[in-house]
Amino acid sequence: MEESSFVTALKSGSLQALSRIPKSDLHSHAGRGGHISFFEKFANVKITPHDGSFESLSEMNLWLKENVKCHLPQGAEGYLKQVEGSFVQAAADNVTVLALSFCVDEIQLLGGMESFKNAIDGLRENYAPDTVLLPDLGLGYFPEEVNDLDEIFSYKWFSGVDIMNGAGTYTMSELKRICGKAKDNGLILKAHIGEFGEAEDVWRYAEELGLDQIQHGVLAAKSEKVMRYLAENRIQINVCPTSNVMLKVCADYKTHPIHTLFANGVRVTINTDDLLIFNSTLSEEYLKLYRAGMKASDLEVIRKNGIGREGCL
Ligand SMILES: [Zn+2]
Structure with missing residues (x-):
């Protein structure tokens, strides 16, 4: 079989060639998907990427505030510049399918x-x-956000919900109610789970809420039972390798759980999470995993998972 241009680009290590090939990013937070260089150019400043890892999510958010947001206009103007950066980056890296999470605020x-x-x-x-x-x-930031759901859903603009309940804003029964409403409105159900915590959390959330996709989900790799459940139910895991390395969810790309998830038949995609903070483009994510031992042909399967028809579900 003839080698695809994506496989050739990976083997030659050419980021330029990789950037021309269609890709998806199904786990990206709307205001954080731009490249540092975009904001450097806009504000005419030098922004040094964060070196090494973050000890916590709050340290990560502080870095963004002190290194990027401080150079942007306040309020809506600065926010729109951030989202503009995400679209500019999508076009530059040929991200043809882009799922961005937006919060009620x-x-x-x-x-x-x-x-x-x-x-x-x-x-x-x-x-x-x-x-x-x-x-x-994106839901899970403040309890009053649910008051706006009926109005927001009535626009039929969103294609999915992304539950982020890390701070415990909602009980499981409240989440079930929210997911039920979203499902009634024809939305894809996603949740951030399995980044921190236990492998079983991934199963519990997926089963109780009827999730279609899981953001991160990498801790599932610790349990064959959980991986079997995900594979059998074709629940897609939207993995973000550099985010996981920089937040110390795993040690490096060689030991990243995506290798185990893929080998166990779990449907995975590769994504950026917060490109602006982790400073790794989608093309770079693929190349890092290739250099960490993933087969180019397997990465091609993963790329197609994201841009294929089912990647949009
Ligand atoms: Zn995320």
Whole structure:
């Protein structure tokens, strides 16, 4: 069989060639998907990427505030510049399917759903016209956000919800109610789980909430039982390797759980999470995993998982 251009690009280590090949990013937080160089150019400053790892999520957020946000206008203007950066990056790296997570307070910042969706659609049309946007509504930040759900869903703009309940904002029964409402509105159900905690959390959340996809989910690799459950139910795991290494979820790319997940038949995709902070493009993520021992042909399967029809589910 003839080698695909993606496989050739991986083997030659050419980031330029990789950047021309269509890819998906199904786990990206809307204001954090831009490249540092975009913000350097905008603010005419030098921004040094974070060296090494972060001890906590709050240290990570502080880095963003002190190194990037401080150079941007405050409020809606600065926020829109951040989202613009995500679309500029998607176009530069040929990310043809892009799922961005937006939170309720971001909608509120832009004055409600009508102006929010017009602003985001306008940015996509201007900066990434060839990219299919799959917007996720990120939930789990503050309990009052649920009051806005009916109105937000009525616009039929979001394609999924992305539950981020790391701080324990909701009980499982509250999450079930939220997911039920989202399902009734035809939305894809995703949740951040299995980044920290136990392998069994991944199963519990997936089963109780009826999840379609899991953000991170890498701790599932610790349990054959959990991996079998994910594989049998075709639950997709949207993995973010550099995020995991920098937040010390795993030691390095060679020991990253994606190797085990893939070998056990779990459907995985490769994604950036917070590109602006972790400073690793999608093309770089693929190349790092190739250099860490993943077969180019397996990475091709993973790339197709993301851009294929089912990658959009
Ligand atoms: Zn994330």
